[in-house]
Amino acid sequence: MNPYPKNIASKLPQTGTSIFAIMSQMAKAHNAINLSQGFPDFPVSEKLISLVHKYMQQGFNQYAPMPGLPALRDAIAEKTRFLYSASYNPETEITVTAGATQAIFTAISAFIREDDEVIIFEPAYDSYVPAIKLCGGTPVNIQLKLPDYHIDWSEVKNRITSRTKMIIINTPHNPTGSVLSASDMQELDKITRHTGILVLSDEVYEHIIFDGYEHQSVCRYPELASRSLVMCSFGKTFHATGWKTGYCVAPENLMKEFRKVHQFVVFAVNTPAQHAIAEYIQDKNNYTNLGQFYQEKRDYFLKLISNSKFKVIPAHGTYFQVLDYSNISDESEMDFAVKLIKEKGVASVPNSHFYKNHRNNQTLRFCFAKNNQTLEKAAEILCQI
Numbered sequence: 001m002n003p004y005p006k007n008i009a010s011k012l013p014q015t016g017t018s019i020f021a022i023m024s025q026m027a028k029a030h031n032a033i034n035l036s037q038g039f040p041d042f043p044v045s046e047k048l049i050s051l052v053h054k055y056m057q058q059g060f061n062q063y064a065p066m067p068g069l070p071a072l073r074d075a076i077a078e079k080t081r082f083l084y085s086a087s088y089n090p091e092t093e094i095t096v097t098a099g100a101t102q103a104i105f106t107a108i109s110a111f112i113r114e115d116d117e118v119i120i121f122e123p124a125y126d127s128y129v130p131a132i133k134l135c136g137g138t139p140v141n142i143q144l145k146l147p148d149y150h151i152d153w154s155e156v157k158n159r160i161t162s163r164t165k166m167i168i169i170n171t172p173h174n175p176t177g178s179v180l181s182a183s184d185m186q187e188l189d190k191i192t193r194h195t196g197i198l199v200l201s202d203e204v205y206e207h208i209i210f211d212g213y214e215h216q217s218v219c220r221y222p223e224l225a226s227r228s229l230v231m232c233s234f235g236k237t238f239h240a241t242g243w244k245t246g247y248c249v250a251p252e253n254l255m256k257e258f259r260k261v262h263q264f265v266v267f268a269v270n271t272p273a274q275h276a277i278a279e280y281i282q283d284k285n286n287y288t289n290l291g292q293f294y295q296e297k298r299d300y301f302l303k304l305i306s307n308s309k310f311k312v313i314p315a316h317g318t319y320f321q322v323l324d325y326s327n328i329s330d331e332s333e334m335d336f337a338v339k340l341i342k343e344k345g346v347a348s349v350p351n352s353h354f355y356k357n358h359r360n361n362q363t364l365r366f367c368f369a370k371n372n373q374t375l376e377k378a379a380e381i382l383c384q385i
């Protein structure tokens, strides 16, 4: 087909296809065990599935209210109060979204203008930068510091300018599994107090935290929360990434602007899924045991690969494990990851794709949200490399 118009100017000239789509597609093409894109390979709870079915059969199949089903917003308010002692008004301060991806895009679109600067920490989840750029904003990339991927707050302070409009944090952190501490949150609070800087806090792995660490939600810090939008994902929490359901909580003045955009990005979110989650989430065990469940998976995976040549980068959250392959190869992360798929049959994600300049640390990210048999098969291969 002849394209018309011919030389269309891309709004995102540096953006290719998401690395998650690329690696999952490659895993499929080569029949590799897919530990790349983050999604569980075990089923969603029967109970939750039957609830969706029930609500579909009962006829809850038309548009939900624009900000989300009242019963689900009430349940989110209760969950946020229970976990973080924070009070959000379900009427005006909670919006159900089509996953955290939409929440993030919506928040950035609602607040970022031409020439605004947004601080992000690298390695950074892939959806932040394109959203910032589409709004004409400038991402300001600050490197997390090795070996434990921590934030150097004095550097953050130095990089703030009169144009800084937002800081995006992510804890527990994808891809490294690092977690922010109470003192990190206090620093963030101090640095942004009495400024016009908003905080976007990506907390999709809020329940997937290990080794006795406690999730430091922005919601725990009232001053900080007063200028923050917090993003969560039911996809992670209920092993249902394909349902694309999540939410944003923020104070009323921010949520008012968020909803102005939300209504034209998606308007409303899948109705039967909202009904089902509203009921399922009443039982707190359905989310409070997730950390232990995934810690056992992480520990099992690490035990299985303990005799491999890969070096483990310690992680305290998410369902990802970063492994260093510098004892095995000098190749770039992408080259090594492709070889691992094509020649060995295991798919991972090259962490270089979470950096603007595709920085190579000779590390790959492996998702351990998998059945034990899947982990065993993958580990057997990794141990032979």
Ligand code: PMP
Pocket (backbone or CB within 6 Å): 038, 098, 099, 100, 101, 102, 125, 170, 174, 202, 204, 232, 233, 234, 235, 236, 241, 244, 245, 246
């Ligand atoms: N932020 C991070 C850090 C993620 O890892 C993901 C997805 N895995 C998202 C946001 C998007 O979440 P969702 O699938 O709910 O859109």
Ligand code: GLN
Pocket (backbone or CB within 6 Å): 018, 020, 021, 036, 037, 038, 039, 174
């Ligand atoms: N967040 C998931 C990951 O990090 C993938 C989500 C997606 O494919 N967009 O692998």
